Amino acid sequence: MAAAEVEEPVRRKHKAMMNRSDEHRNAVPDGSLRGDWRQLKEELKAALPELGIDKLGVASAEPFTELKQILLNHREKGHESGFEEKDIEKRVDPALTLAEPRSILSIAIAYPSKLHDPPRSEPGAYRGILSRSAWGMDYHHVLRNRLERLEAWLVERVPGARVQSMVDTGALVDRAVAERAGIGWLGKNCSVITPEFGSWVFLGEMITNIPLPPDQPVTESCGDCTLCIDACPTGALVGPGQLNAQRCVSYLTQTKGIIEDDELKRKIGNRLYGCDTCQIVCPKNKGVHFGHHPEFVPDPEQVKPLLKPLLFMSNREFKERFGTSSASWRGRKPIQRNAILALGNFRDASSVPQLAELLRKDERPEIRATAAWALGRIGGESAREALAVALEREGDEAARREIGKALHTLNESGRVNEHGNDEV
Known part of the structure; x- marks a missing residue:
């Protein structure tokens, strides 16, 4: 992974x-x-x-x-x-x-x-990232x-x-x-x-059943280093070599359904699939790069795709874009949900019309619920209006709850559009 x-x-x-x-x-x-x-x-x-x-x-x-x-x-x-x-x-x-x-x-x-x-x-053309x-x-x-x-x-x-x-x-x-x-x-x-x-x-x-003689284990270790534990976005590394998968960003990006915890939504950042943070900070990985297997040579547009085109991607388009990648194993919906989260985390005001359309038209409750959260995070009058209309017509309890939370946040803060969230 x-x-x-x-x-x-x-x-x-x-x-x-x-x-x-x-x-x-x-x-x-x-x-x-x-x-x-x-x-x-x-x-x-x-x-x-x-x-x-x-x-x-x-x-x-x-x-x-x-x-x-x-x-x-x-x-x-x-x-x-x-x-x-x-x-x-x-x-x-x-x-x-x-x-x-x-x-x-x-x-x-x-x-x-x-x-x-x-x-x-770039503003208005934000991208996600695959592990x-x-x-x-x-x-x-x-x-x-x-x-x-x-x-x-x-x-x-x-x-x-x-x-x-x-x-x-x-x-x-x-x-x-x-x-x-x-x-x-x-x-x-x-x-x-x-x-x-x-x-x-x-x-x-x-x-x-071939009795080959065993090799000796490697005696090297991480020593006193705890950079990975300290850098884990959600604190999922609960100890040396101990992972609480339920809080791991990599796991979260692969789940289906609504991610309930707002903090975890924010910690996902712009990750569409997987998370590399604890490997990136590892000193043993510093300067290490091997690209000699042609099967793993990345297509930059596949592994750092523009977010907005993913929102309305059909199953056929999903297979064409991601079908050869291990990121495809959970299907289209988690990646689309994660793209919505990323737009919310970028606070991309230019995406409000697309998010409002998802909130209004998408048949999947988890997509509507996530779009509501993103609109609440982005803020602005257009986002507020879209949420208010959606609240009146939403029939799914979980999606309705997310819409209500987003509206409450906007009404309490009176927040206008703002930008932030550095790209992972």
């Missing part, structure tokens, strides 16, 4: 194709090959460039016993996103995903952190392709191999696997930080 992303979402539309098991008739690799596993691992690591993989580590397939209580505490505190695998036993025991596992291969693919010559927001994890092609497809190459390489050399590959759609916690496999360490921002690529990496894993 993306920036100190929440527990990477369970994307049901991808699950069938990524969480697949290719089981061969021979249940266990030929015992006569036992002495060759270290050599096989060395050959595999030498083949990584041709496989399109930047880093690979091997972990034992023992249960992640130390993780179970952490996940239980996380659930008891109400800090889960709801996108995770519900069965905690499956999240900590590889044998519940593949019978008789012997090792887990963790792969990392670097993605770019810098956008060259980005378009700039770097959503730049270029959907990383699920890219990782799946690399895992398929890896699988073919292994099966060619070990005909009795059984594997099950997954990205963030599988049961296992990919960051725990990566940490055990020596890919990197778990940062205080909840991202795996690699010595080579910082935290700008996508993770995938493959459980197998």
Whole structure:
């Protein structure tokens, strides 16, 4: 995900194709090959460039016993996103995903952190931003392709191999696997930080019955640094390596429905999908940029789009604009809602006519409710009039409540148009 992303979402539309098991008739690799596993691992690591993989580590397939209580505490505190695998036993025991596992291969693919010559927001032409994890092609497809190459390489050399590959759609916690496999360490921002690529990496894993020797974990750590915790816009990083997903901006941008908390609406800023703040401030990411995978090269107009054209975007237009990006997995509505929030946070007076039209005509209550909030934040007589008319005709209770709150704010403050909110 993306920036100190929440527990990477369970994307049901991808699950069938990524969480697949290719089981061969021979249940266990030929015992006569036992002495060759270290050599096989060395050959595999030498083949990584041709496989399109930047880093690979091997972990034992023992249960992640130390993780179970952490996940239980996380659930008891109400800090889960709801996108995770519900069965905690499956999240900590590889044998519940593949019978008789012997090792887990963790792969990392670097993605770019810098956008060259980005378009700039201007008054009346403000822009939103997608998280770097959503730049270029959907990383699920890219990782799946690399895992398929890896699988073919292994099966060619070990005909009795059984594997099950997954990205963030599988049961296992990919960051725990990566940490055990020596890919990197778990940062205080909840991202795996690699010595080579910082935290700008996508993770995938493959459980197998091939007994490859494990790698050693990385001993580096974040030390006393707390920049990510201090910089988190909503205080979602409640401790080192501890995330309250319910307050994470990345999670909020992916939710559907009305965001009730006005403070959280403001903290979203102009983010349309995801949040990179806790990765941007990380010293381990300073000066780190890898753009060598063409699939992830961003289109500036896609990742920093003008906001107003998004408001009335059809499903077809949405698919044309965002369909190849991982930002599309939740559909059109969250991005349109977030675009409305961004216009409100920019206090863009020029958008009042479009917001008033949404308030008047859009069939979706969450869009009307969010438009009302944005109009209340922008202010001005035109916004007030649009809200007053909408209040009389609104039939949805939640949308009506937002309209009433916005009107109350304007009537109390008598606020006129104002500008503010620096772009993220």
